[in-house]
Amino acid sequence: MRAWLGVSCLAGMLLVAAPAAAQDAEALRKELEQMRKQFESMKEGYEKAINNLGDRIQSLESKQQPVAAPAMTPATVPAVSGRDQMLTQAQPGGQPTLMDLARPREPFALYERRGAGQLLFDMGVTGDFIGNLTQRNVQKANGGTFSGRENRFFPREIEINLFGQIDPYARAEVRFEAGEEARGEDITMKLAEATINLMTLPFGTQLKMGQMRNRFGLTNVIHEHDLPFIDRPNVLVRFLGEEGLKEKGFEATWVPALPFFLEFLGGVFNGDNETAFGRGSLKYPLVTGRVRTFFDLDEWGAFQLGASIANGQTPEQLNNQLIGFDAKYKYRPDGWQHALFTVAGEYLYAIRQVNVVDSAADTPIEQTRTRERNGWYVYGEVQPFRFGSLSTFSLGFRYDWTQFPINPGREWAVQPYLSYMPSEFLRFRLGYRHTERSHRDGFTDNGGSARTVDEILAQATFILGAHPAHPF
């Protein structure tokens, strides 16, 4: 009986529940239908959006149709690109207004042609190695071309260069360098140059600021690996030190709009050069100036003339003035890797105050005297062959004559050298150098003497990556 009761209760419950389940299924079906409709409308929406996007891409592509090599392009003018619009708006008159300078800029827009992951500036590495052999007494006296590194092979200058546009108005260059400065010393990387060059100043002017090689004379501005010979000319080493004039400050140039090239340069620097201008303060600055002009003599030959001046104070707080003149002639018919023939020279004249002690007097007195000294060098280089394996060779010759800037005496040197450039990025040089000095003063370290010096010099230079073209 109980079993029957249980079964009938269960049946009753099922009978009650059945219409409810049927009602739920109906609701679910309706919900599902609704969702399907929603999904369909969303799908339609997305399809519409995708089609719209497709149309837009097609219309954009048709506006800026790339030119396939095998087919002629339509002669339609493409629409002004976003970059052009930006530039036109930013610089309507070719020169930025104060508002332009104040407005946030988009340097990235300048590099839209470059692919993703590329740098926004150029980078290069150069290496310059030197080997030299000389007499034992010269090594002892530290009187060789590379003082303190005689009879050694060493890295003279390993340089990392970073350069490029900062924005539409300025350019920056940074160079780090390392090289052996003395026998057995650790080689450390240091900042060689770091400059900002403002390129959009009015009236044909530019302003360069930072730490830089000064544009003084012909070769001071050239880096070691780019020099047209193995070592810096004697007159520059004696008057400006082994590294030349490398200063922190400002340099402004003006190129007037003339039918011929004329460049004026003026600079103000701290005066950190230990050899010539060591006062190191803008209160007593090193002031430089240079005028340069240039003439095309014919299709392939050209001539450059320059005059430079540098005026500052020595570490002893005494005046020093350097005046230089330079000239260069190059004959380079097309196809020659180097110029077929180059001849150039530089003359330096120094008016320098020095303290001397008059030891002949009863009580030694320190007096200030003026030293007027000068020096010069001239070099020539010939690349006799245009094509073939011999076209990678060139022959050079340099003659140096200079007085010493403070001490009495002078020296002269001759140096023939052979260059071999298997490619634009690799160069080897081999040279012989003979130097004679009138005095041993200054070249008599450790009991050695370097009045007559004979040296064999070798150089190996490489360029890795980007390297700007060299000016004339």
Add this chain to the structure above:
Amino acid sequence: MRTTIRVLMLAALAAGLWCPPARAAEKIRVVATTTDLKALTEAVGGDLVEVDALARGNQNAHDLEIRPSLMVKVRRADLLIMNGLELDGWAEVVVQGANNPRVIPGAPGRVDASEGILVLEVPHSRVDRSMGDVHPVGNPHYTVDPGMAPAITANILQGLARIAPQHRAAFERNRQDFLRRLDQAMARWSAILAPFKGAKVIVDHNMWPYFLTRFGLVQAGSVEERPGIPPTPGHLTKLIAQIREERIKVILTVPWGDRQLAERVAQETGARTVLVASAVGAVKGIDTYLDAIDYNVKALVQGLQ
């Protein structure tokens, strides 16, 4: 000594302050890095422009000596038209020395003529200098292909119109006139070269892929083993064997290339060297863009016959 220096300085300053007389008719001063771009700019600009080129037609535009006289040209330019694709990277040094803000990178007076063209031979794998003086962004010698002229002139027109928007219609008219003449010439050139489709040629420097592709010719090899590096004897031996085996008839040479070497290879193989104009003005008497292409097509046909 000091007086002499002062006199010299004053003379130089006076020369700098001297202003040349104003030009009779104010034209837009354009400087193009190559003579091809100069010719195309003249075609678009017509009488409204005064165009100068930095490289001469018979010069190798890859490697130009940066003379200050080039800076003088750029100093006075309203517009600088560059080939781009790293052919004329030296022009940046010229611009830096010219002190002319109108044409510095990013300025409105700067045109990269290669904008928007489909560049050939873009390296798709890692490149380095062991491959020679490679162009990492692709072959830059697109101006020798007349099919690229519409795109190049469009870029030039944009540049000119940025500087002188009031003359846009005139520039557009000039350009359409030029393109009409180009279309006619193109039909003629295509017809002349049609019988030689598929013919193989050797080049001295790899600067003809655009031109050869345009007319259905094939560059089978080059005298230069790697760009900018003189060929090795081994490479020349292989090249000579290839020319003989494939019966290649023509070696294209440019005025600044090693023509003697090309002649030697030609003598060894029985092929002919054909001097082609690497740019407008590369060959005497070729002073316009259409003349240069015409000359090249005819020279090539003569060689292939």
